[in-house]
Amino acid sequence: MSVEKKTEIFKELIxxxxxxxxxxxxxxxxxxxxxxxxxxxxxxxxxxPLFNKEFSSFQPNDxxxxxxxxxxxxxxxxxxxxxxxxxxxxxxxxxNFPSLHKRLISTSKFDEALSVIEATYRFLHGGFDISxxxxxxxxxxxxxxxxxxxxxxxSEQIYVEVSCLGLxxxxxxxxxxxxxxxxxxxxxxxxxxxxxPLSPDSFHLLKxxxxxxxxxxxxxxxxxxxxxxxxxxIAPYKDRKMLELWCKERNFEVNAFGFPDSKSPxxxxxxxxxxxxxxxxxxxxxxxxxxxxxxxxxINDKGAFMNELQEIxxxxxxxxxxLLSEESLNRLDxxxxxxxxxxxxxxxxxxxxxxxxxxxxxxxKYSEQKISxxxxxxxxKSITLD
Numbered sequence: 001m002s003v004e005k006k007t008e009i010f011k012e013l014i015x016x017x018x019x020x021x022x023x024x025x026x027x028x029x030x031x032x033x034x035x036x037x038x039x040x041x042x043x044x045x046x047x048x049p050l051f052n053k054e055f056s057s058f059q060p061n062d063x064x065x066x067x068x069x070x071x072x073x074x075x076x077x078x079x080x081x082x083x084x085x086x087x088x089x090x091x092x093x094x095x096n097f098p099s100l101h102k103r104l105i106s107t108s109k110f111d112e113a114l115s116v117i118e119a120t121y122r123f124l125h126g127g128f129d130i131s132x133x134x135x136x137x138x139x140x141x142x143x144x145x146x147x148x149x150x151x152x153x154x155s156e157q158i159y160v161e162v163s164c165l166g167l168x169x170x171x172x173x174x175x176x177x178x179x180x181x182x183x184x185x186x187x188x189x190x191x192x193x194x195x196x197p198l199s200p201d202s203f204h205l206l207k208x209x210x211x212x213x214x215x216x217x218x219x220x221x222x223x224x225x226x227x228x229x230x231x232x233x234i235a236p237y238k239d240r241k242m243l244e245l246w247c248k249e250r251n252f253e254v255n256a257f258g259f260p261d262s263k264s265p266x267x268x269x270x271x272x273x274x275x276x277x278x279x280x281x282x283x284x285x286x287x288x289x290x291x292x293x294x295x296x297x298x299i300n301d302k303g304a305f306m307n308e309l310q311e312i313x314x315x316x317x318x319x320x321x322x323l324l325s326e327e328s329l330n331r332l333d334x335x336x337x338x339x340x341x342x343x344x345x346x347x348x349x350x351x352x353x354x355x356x357x358x359x360x361x362x363x364x365k366y367s368e369q370k371i372s373x374x375x376x377x378x379x380x381k382s383i384t385l386d
Contacts, residue, residue, distance in 0.1 A: 006073070014062070016070045017055035019048035031075060040078050043085035050088065054105040065110040087121045095131035095148075111164075116146050118325070119162045119289045123149055126382030134159065136281040143279050145286070151375050158375070159286045161279045165272050165295060173203045174259045177210065181257055184214045189240055191247045192224075192232030193258035206230060221246075232257075266305075269295075270312045277316055285369040287321040287379075295326055306342045306362060313364040320367035321379065324360040336384075340365075341376075343383060359383055 005028040009021050016022070026041045055064070069077045091097055103113035120130055134148035136159060147160040174194070181190055198206060206229065213224045214234070221235040221242040231250065235243040243254055252258075273288060280286040313319060328346075337344040341363040346356050361383050363376075 010071075012060060013067075014058055014060045016067055017051075017058055017064070019044055019052065022070055029073060029078070032078065036075075036078065036082075039082050043082045046085040046089055047081070050101060051105055062107075064105075064107050083121075084117070087117055087124070090124055091117075091120060091130055091132075094129075096133050099133040115164060115291050116162045118291070119160065119323075120147060122382040122385065123147070123160070125385055126378040126380075127152070128158075128378060128382070136279060138278045138280065138282060141278075145279050145281075146289075149287075151372075151378065154372055154374055156372060156375050157284065158371070159280050159284060160289055161276045161286070162289045162291070163272065163276050164291045165269060165293070169200070170197055173198060176203075176207060177259075178257065180207065180210050180214065184234075185255075187236070188214070188217065188234040189237060189243050189254055190232070190234045191243060191252045191254050191256060192230065193252065194230050194260055195228055196260050198229070202229075266308055266312070269309075273312060273316060273319070273322070277319055280318065282318050283369075284318070285320045285367075285371055286318055287323060288319055289323045289325065292324050292326045295324065302337050302344050302360075303339050306339050306344075306360070309360075309362045310342075310365060313362060314366045317364070317366055317368045320364050320369045320371065322360075322362040322364070323383070326358045328356050328358055343380070345384060347385070 005025060009025045009028075010016055023041050023044050026037055026044065029037065029040075032040070051066075058064075069080055091100075100113055100116060103109040103116075106113070116132070123130065129150040129152050131148040131150065133144045133146065136143050136145050145159040146162040149158040149160060150156075151158075177194065184190075194206075206226070209226075210224065210230075210232070213222075213232075217234060219236050219238075221239050222233065223246070224230065224232040224234075233243055233246045240254065246252075247254055269290070272290065276288050276290075277286075280288075309322060313322060335344075335346040343361045344359070346358045348356050361379070
């Protein structure tokens, strides 16, 4: 039913920017309860006033990054719309919300605004009052942070700078190779390693060869080896023994895949912190909130990683906290790792039913800024969403 109605209601791409049509189509969505359907319709009505003016001037080929959430029929995308409306309804009257609104409706700054909204969602849960784009000063330069947190019980203030830490080229290559292996993991056990960093041309060729290797593989143990470049073996689940023997000769593990040592991503994080701290005022407690992509994929020893982060913060004494936030395509049970006042938590309570939210919070033990136990409790609550 929904497929026929979808083509009837949305005749052109631009129709997805029409909230009346989106609300109408909600009645025909498959796989959604009547309760969720009503929440979706109310959410669309709630966010419509924020986007209608911008969308009314769109031409047929114009694109806004929110479009995939509107056009996707998957339940998670509808839950995301409900979540977005829930957060926005709480901050419409926040100080300087119009500044955030401008970024939200912008085709070029939507992702930036969304990162701020995701951080805001957590801090609202922690019990903070919120203000956006507060003016700051670093040295003799006037700047703006992204969020000002106010503790309503003590009037303490904390500035938050929100940013994203992307992948290096090598990490992007690693991620794409890993995505191919993960895609076929339901059919094949695997093990192996890429033996050296690759040039872009070599990477694209290897990516095609690995894909073809998998497509040509059937119900049998099979090796793919290019001397000095890659050593890979796969096996159907019934032939695990053969793969274990192959791994034993190379000191590999089943269902583990290695990548060549490269410059630690933590060096890029340190550079990022140096830049982001310039948006934050000296002499006032501040948090840097970084959204990362596949950053934690490279972290094996969480305790050692937390120690490295502490040392990075050592020279940035006006930052009293660092929060890393990352989504991963794993539906795992909640995992919590605590070392002192540093916390790692992975929880399946994200917007997307297929995603885990992974967070690491580092309290800078070298910070010169003091905060009350009350405000620390609110920060912990923001992280854990308890």
